[in-house]
Every structure is written in C-alpha cells, then in structure tokens.
Amino acid sequence: MSKNPCIDICKFADDICIGCGRSKREIKHWKKLDKAERRVVLAEADLRLLALKLAGRRKSR
Template identity: 75%
Template sequence: MISTKDPCISICTFSDDICVGCGRSKREIRAWKKLDKADKRTVLAEAELRLLALGATGRRKSK
C-alpha cells in the first residue's frame, strides 16, 4: 500500500505547474493537508506517472 506521508523532498522546482521533486501540482501541494488518505493515495499515484513523463527521478525508489 502507498504511504500517505507528505512526498515533499525539498526540490521545489516546477515544470508546467508540476513539481519535479514530488510530481504534484501546485494545487495538490496546497490542498495536501486537507486531503483524506484515499485522495492522498490518488494524488501520489498520479504524481508518480507525472514524474515518469517528465523523466524526473523525484521520490521514486530505485529497485
């Protein structure tokens, strides 16, 4: 199961409104604390796909 811990890794650089550190949009970052666990998991899954699309390593763990 995906952790719902705040995914910020203090690399707050944006590419077209998406943080290259965590993959979240500015709107998602602002709303993070108010989201429930299910919504956080959805945001994290979408952020992962964005990081892949950007070619950013971000918070992905190497296997």
C-alpha cells in the same frame, strides 16, 4: 495518513513539481486530503514523474 512526498526540490515545470510530481494545487491542499484522496494524488504524481524522467526533466534528491 500518507506521508508528505516532498523531497525539498520545489521547482516547477508546467505547474508540476519536478521533485514530487504534484501540482501546485495538490501541494497547497495536501493537509486537507483524506487517505484515499492522497493515494490518488500520489498515483498521479508517480505517472507525472515518470513522464518527466522520460523527457529528461526529472530531478532526484
């Protein structure tokens, strides 16, 4: 299974964690997702993190 992408920066901008890029709903349901669903969430989270970085709102570890 995919490792949890949390980097212990749990702050939110418009319902998206600025640390890992997942929505609150995705974080809540992470353990229930299968491998394919986790890959989709991670791909979407990467795109969100890129958008946050471009907007100057991304935090790093």
